[in-house]
Amino acid sequence: MKKINAKVNLLVIISGVVVGLASLLLTFLGNPKNMGFCIACFERDIAGALSLHSAAKVQYLRPEIMGIILGAFIIALVTKEFKPKAGSSPATRFILGAVVMIGALAFLGCPLRMVIRIGGGDVNAMLALLGFVLGVYIGTFFLKRGFNMKRAYKATLVEGFSMPAVAVALLVLGITAPAVIKMSVEGPGSMHAPFVIALVVALVVGALAQKSRLCMVGGVRDVILFGDFKLLYGFVAIIVTIVIGNLIMGNFNLSMLSQPIAHSSTLWNILGMMIVGWGSVLLGGCPLRQLVLAGEGNGDCAITVFGMIIGAAMSHNFGWAGNPDSVTELGEYVVGGISNGGKIAVVVCIALVLIISILNCKKESKKNG
Amino acid sequence: MVDARGYLCPMPVIMVQKEVKENAPATLEVLVDDECAKENVTRFGKSQGYNVAVEDTDDGFKLTFTK
Numbered sequence: 001m002k003k004i005n006a007k008v009n010l011l012v013i014i015s016g017v018v019v020g021l022a023s024l025l026l027t028f029l030g031n032p033k034n035m036g037f038c039i040a041c042f043e044r045d046i047a048g049a050l051s052l053h054s055a056a057k058v059q060y061l062r063p064e065i066m067g068i069i070l071g072a073f074i075i076a077l078v079t080k081e082f083k084p085k086a087g088s089s090p091a092t093r094f095i096l097g098a099v100v101m102i103g104a105l106a107f108l109g110c111p112l113r114m115v116i117r118i119g120g121g122d123v124n125a126m127l128a129l130l131g132f133v134l135g136v137y138i139g140t141f142f143l144k145r146g147f148n149m150k151r152a153y154k155a156t157l158v159e160g161f162s163m164p165a166v167a168v169a170l171l172v173l174g175i176t177a178p179a180v181i182k183m184s185v186e187g188p189g190s191m192h193a194p195f196v197i198a199l200v201v202a203l204v205v206g207a208l209a210q211k212s213r214l215c216m217v218g219g220v221r222d223v224i225l226f227g228d229f230k231l232l233y234g235f236v237a238i239i240v241t242i243v244i245g246n247l248i249m250g251n252f253n254l255s256m257l258s259q260p261i262a263h264s265s266t267l268w269n270i271l272g273m274m275i276v277g278w279g280s281v282l283l284g285g286c287p288l289r290q291l292v293l294a295g296e297g298n299g300d301c302a303i304t305v306f307g308m309i310i311g312a313a314m315s316h317n318f319g320w321a322g323n324p325d326s327v328t329e330l331g332e333y334v335v336g337g338i339s340n341g342g343k344i345a346v347v348v349c350i351a352l353v354l355i356i357s358i359l360n361c362k363k364e365s366k367k368n369g
Numbered sequence: 370m371v372d373a374r375g376y377l378c379p380m381p382v383i384m385v386q387k388e389v390k391e392n393a394p395a396t397l398e399v400l401v402d403d404e405c406a407k408e409n410v411t412r413f414g415k416s417q418g419y420n421v422a423v424e425d426t427d428d429g430f431k432l433t434f435t436k
Contacts, residue, residue: 079404081403081404083402083403085375085402087375088375088376088377143379143380143383144383148380151374151375151376152375152376152377153375154402154428213378213405213408218378218379221379222379225379225382225383225386226379226382226386226413226416228412228413228416230412284377284378284379284380285377285378293377298377300377
């Protein structure tokens with residue numbers, strides 16, 4: 001038993017180290033600093049590339065997203081884990097996907113970028129981790145009290161192939177008709193590693209994440225629920241790898257201020273990540289895990305990813321996303337944060353997650369009673 | 370019998386945990402339909418002192434817990 005656990009843990013740790021190295025490599029090759037591999041940011045950039053929002057600085061067809069989906073898809077096919085299934089509260093999942101994205105963009109990153117930012121010394125991300133853990137704790141509170149979005153059922157092959165097919169279609173679109181795709185000329189969207197290298201790295205990450213079940217939310221959740229540290233080892237492995245890499249490259253900066261594409265509006269960082277932790281626990285995994293499961297043929301996770309992309313579009317179309325701290329031409333430091341509309345959106349998202357949590361528990365308790 | 374087919378992790382483990390906590394059965398059959406649930410439920414069963422036998426079924430796996 002101990003040997004089996006050690007083997008399982010080793011795979012998660014290796015996956016965490018590879019994700020950390022991939023993030024450092026892609027940052028070195030051009031991706032924005034402390035954003036080597038952010039699922040929320042990259043889905044947001046894809047939403048922009050497809051003209052779903054018009055924020056000119058965050059538009060690029062990030063191949064990392066397609067690579068993760070297809071890496072997970074290929075390894076799942078090879079190991080016979082590809083199983084089309086769907087039907088577990090798809091509309092609720094779509095809404096939760098959008099809500100998680102709105103929370104993530106208030107903070108400016110998904111749980112994976114939070115971990116990457118922590119590894120770069122970003123104190124804002126360390127504080128946001130408190131909100132994230134609180135959110136995961138609240139989510140597990142509801143899971144223990146019977147939160148249930150009902151089971152999924154075996155689905156058609158078409159349903160299972162839908163997300164991998166969308167990923168292939170986006171790659172084909174990007175290669176054959178780049179004029180259709182919007183690409184930022186300044187800002188984070190203009191910073192990117194070479195397309196093919198990013199795609200290949202993401203294929204490896206997707207395959208490893210599928211095999212190891214790596215999940216940022218699962219790491220904290222399983223410790224709270226079962227005292228199971230397996231997935232948390234991956235979480236820690238990413239941080240350790242990135243801290244070491246950043247120290248070697250001279251990019252480690254322990255500070256709240258002047259962090260790359262980050263704001264120091266602490267309350268909203270904490271609340272944003274609380275939504276992400278809470279919503280992701282209800283969804284069964286973090287944004288990275290949703291991509292991997294969608295690649296395995298899970299239609300419910302595919303619809304969650306689509307919800308996240310729409311959430312990203314809403315965040316930018318309505319100006320709810322976080323604005324990074326900046327420095328004026330006169331050298332004055334300006335704290336960013338989110339607009340009043342963004343604050344209202346965050347509060348509404350908290351209310352939505354709470355309502356979904358309570359109502360899905362009530363149904364269960366009535367049936368049992 | 371716990372039928373956890375169609376549920377994403379961690380739901381299968383939560384369902385089994387609830388059954389074990391409330392009824393402490395000497396034997397328990399659990400149905401799951403994916404590899405991840407099989408691994409996690411097996412690990413949970415062993416952590417609770419059960420022997421866990423895994424059998425392939427038409428749409429997944431049957432896990433049998435015995436003390």
